[in-house]
Amino acid sequence: MALVIPTIEGLAPYEGGKPIEELARELGITDAVKLASNENPLGPSPRALEAAARVVADSHRYPDGAAYGLRAKLAAKHGVSMEEVLLGAGSNELLDLAVRVFCTRDSHIVFADPAFVVYRIAALTCGVPFTAVPLTAELRHDLPAMAAAVTPQTRLMFVANPNNPTGTHVGRAAVEKLLREVPPEVIIVMDEAYLEYADAPDYPDSLELRGLRERLLVLRTFSKIYGLAAFRVGYAVGPKQLIDYMNRVRAPFNVSTLAQAAATAALDDQAHVQSARELNARERARVSAALRGLGLTVAPSQANFVLVDLQRPARPVYDALLKKGVIVRPFASLPTSLRVTLGTERENDRFLNALTEVLS
Numbered sequence: 001m002a003l004v005i006p007t008i009e010g011l012a013p014y015e016g017g018k019p020i021e022e023l024a025r026e027l028g029i030t031d032a033v034k035l036a037s038n039e040n041p042l043g044p045s046p047r048a049l050e051a052a053a054r055v056v057a058d059s060h061r062y063p064d065g066a067a068y069g070l071r072a073k074l075a076a077k078h079g080v081s082m083e084e085v086l087l088g089a090g091s092n093e094l095l096d097l098a099v100r101v102f103c104t105r106d107s108h109i110v111f112a113d114p115a116f117v118v119y120r121i122a123a124l125t126c127g128v129p130f131t132a133v134p135l136t137a138e139l140r141h142d143l144p145a146m147a148a149a150v151t152p153q154t155r156l157m158f159v160a161n162p163n164n165p166t167g168t169h170v171g172r173a174a175v176e177k178l179l180r181e182v183p184p185e186v187i188i189v190m191d192e193a194y195l196e197y198a199d200a201p202d203y204p205d206s207l208e209l210r211g212l213r214e215r216l217l218v219l220r221t222f223s224k225i226y227g228l229a230a231f232r233v234g235y236a237v238g239p240k241q242l243i244d245y246m247n248r249v250r251a252p253f254n255v256s257t258l259a260q261a262a263a264t265a266a267l268d269d270q271a272h273v274q275s276a277r278e279l280n281a282r283e284r285a286r287v288s289a290a291l292r293g294l295g296l297t298v299a300p301s302q303a304n305f306v307l308v309d310l311q312r313p314a315r316p317v318y319d320a321l322l323k324k325g326v327i328v329r330p331f332a333s334l335p336t337s338l339r340v341t342l343g344t345e346r347e348n349d350r351f352l353n354a355l356t357e358v359l360s
Helices: 022-025 046-058 068-078 090-102 117-126 143-148 172-181 205-214 240-249 259-265 271-293 314-323 345-359
Strands: 085-086 108-113 130-134 152-162 186-190 218-221 236-239 305-307 329-331 334-341
Touching: 022 172, 022 259, 022 314, 046 259, 068 085, 068 334, 085 090, 085 345, 090 117, 090 152, 090 186, 090 205, 090 218, 090 236, 108 117, 108 143, 117 130, 143 152, 143 172, 143 305, 143 314, 172 205, 205 218, 259 271, 271 305, 271 345, 314 329, 314 334
Parallel strands: 108 130, 108 152, 152 186, 186 218
Antiparallel strands: 085 236, 218 236, 305 334, 329 334
């Protein structure tokens, strides 16, 4: 008898961006810059750190399992009831939870390819069949093709907007059409981890579209613009019935006391969020222009990273950048491209200078 189901047997572990400490151990580089994991280069709000520090002394106590304070604040922020908000240890947990709660091995899931790899991992882990719909030539979600991929067995559809790893987005009209046309029994999960960075005039906030569809889950995270990646806290907003079922399966005490305190305080520091947004907008335009000036192709990003097509195998370029102390992210699904997080001006200059040297 097999120890695990076949889909787990063939599953590779998730591999994030290389940590700075790992590069130091491997190559002895102690001044590396990490532009690989889409982290906020400004870090978290000082208010968030202060709030977390205040509750460290209570570390012998379990967290508030219901996360009452943070859920209440999020509900007020978005104009929903607390029963429509669920917290997760990062939005990753919520994506995985959606598959576990709403799917069986007789179900079916639709998502784009390439998109956030956790969609595929969650489906494979639970042995749920899926259809990975290729992106358009412009590296955007092909929403009509995704709608066409729905079968009578489809229970979930994941849409990353903006998408990771491309940074591209789909506009409001296309999203509205999808929400209206996909059969009502399908749960559409709008994964909006990078929403705060988007500034395209047609970019849709899916929470404003909840009236178009009952079975709509909208996911957000504190890991990106709020700079709380290490605290692992994300949240879902959706109909009470869906949230209730997910809450029944959610691990007890899944969001730590420190994470709850930090996230609650971070919501009050919108000046910090605005600073991060403005820095990102400036550097996204500047770095994209510089890369195009090198004759490279840059996908139109609405996130805090850019995808650059080197028009050559990307892995050797990635390895050469590592030796110069610059950590970016390669993808097997995009063999000629690198995803580069937008850092501070100094960090981005370090990347651009290193890339210029490597390519020449």
